[in-house]
Amino acid sequence: MAGLAKTGMEWLQDPLSWLFVASVVFVEFSKLFGAFNIGDFFPWLSWADPQGINVRLRAARAALDEFIDKIIDEHMARGKSPDDVDADMVDDMLAFLPEAKPKKAAGDGGDELQSTLRLTRDNIKAIIMDVMFGGTETVASAIEWAMAEMMHSPDDLRRLQKELADTVGFDRNVDESDLDKLPFLKCVIKETLRLHPPIPLLLHETAEDCVVGGYAVPRASRVMINVFAIGRDAKAWKDPDTFRPSRFVAGEGEAAGVDFKGGCFEFLPFGSGRRSCPGMALGLYALELAVAQLAHGFSWALPDGMKPSELDMSDIFGLTAPRATRLYAVPTPRLTCPLVADVNVDEHNKWISMLPACMLRLPLSI
Ligand code: HEM
Secondary structure, eight states, X not given: OTTHHHHTOGGGGSHHHHHHIIIIIIHHHHHHHHSOOHHHHSGGGGGGOTTOHXXXXXXXXXXXXHHXXXXXXXXXXXXXXXXXXXXXXXXXXXXXXXXXXXXXXXXXXXXXXXXXXXXXXXHHHHHHHHHHHHHTHHHHHHHHHHHHHHHHSXXXXXXXXXXXXXXXXXXXXXXXXXXXXXXXXXXXXXXXXXXXOSSOEEEEEOSSOEEETTEEEOTTOEEEEEHHHHHTOTTTOSSTTSOOGGXXXXXXXXXXXXXXSSSOTTOOTTOOGGXXXXXXXXXXXXXXXXXXXXXXXXXXXXXXXXXXXXXXXXXXXXXXXXXXXXXXXXXXXXXXXXXXXXXXXXXXXXXXXXXXXXXXXXXXXX
16 A cells, blocks of 8 residues: 555545445456456457446446546646655656646746646546556456465465565565565465466457468458466466466476466466566565565464365456455464564554454455
């Protein structure tokens, strides 16, 4: 959540706004993006919109538009300059919008900036939407799956926790500078993205006639790439359905050289080529840091003495192929320091130790 402040969406930290957007708008968009739309398969039927999907899409879009307009208006009213220490991503973009002049820097380099690049209000809205959609559900879904897979495979959780204890120690939390020293963490993340790509189906359109695998594909055909199925293809992966991060470990696993940057076609969680994910670095950073902090900060147990083998690992249809049942897990503090700075460690641990009573629901508590 801390990252939201710099993106200009700290208003999402207001519980009521967040509840509305998360429970109404995001959920509705997620359902609609993942819905089976008859018009996609029989385009001549799409004008009739037999399932009412287009009507719902327009309504969800209007609700989201209203929210994003509010963010932009609030930022224009406060008139921060990109140089202000508390300026965020929206303030940065407003510097390129002709009708928004920062109060403090009036007459200053604003015109100069706008002669290099001009953005319209719609451009800024589109970028905010990209960050909101690209960077929230994808990362949240992957964090929940990573934790669920490790609860289901406790040896892997223990191996990751040992790596964290050896590298970071128990007297502080993991931070960004540790991430490059945690090779097993990277393997856990890769294995999670292989089995549970947050965007399981990529939708593209062919730009020209082509032949793929002996099939002639005409220009302007809609192409769906099933990244989920590719990641579990038995021809490309040994034990394809097993969560086994060690397959990626250098010098140990058979898939050590396989990466997700778009060149290994058996592993495409971020897509490939010009339309691949532009937020890969940010998404990975958020994902790695969250999983590392959860694994390092707490010992984890399943509720009511549930065995790992009893954990439901099924998924359901939807934009991010989410878990069919939410993950519930009980944390116990592991560190000798508080997770938040400037807090008394005893008070902090007392507070955390109350969590098992109310059961931590992972995605909402992150
Ligand atoms: C674990 C995290 C993430 C995963 C797995 C992921 C995956 C993907 C995938 C598979 C695509 C579609 C590629 C294609 O169609 O070939 C995509 C597109 C996109 N992603 Fe991400 N993404 C993640 C995080 C982010 C973040 C953090 C942002 C921005 C803050 C972001 C912004 C976007 C945008 C704007 C597109 C559309 C690109 C285009 O249409 O050209 N993503 N992402």
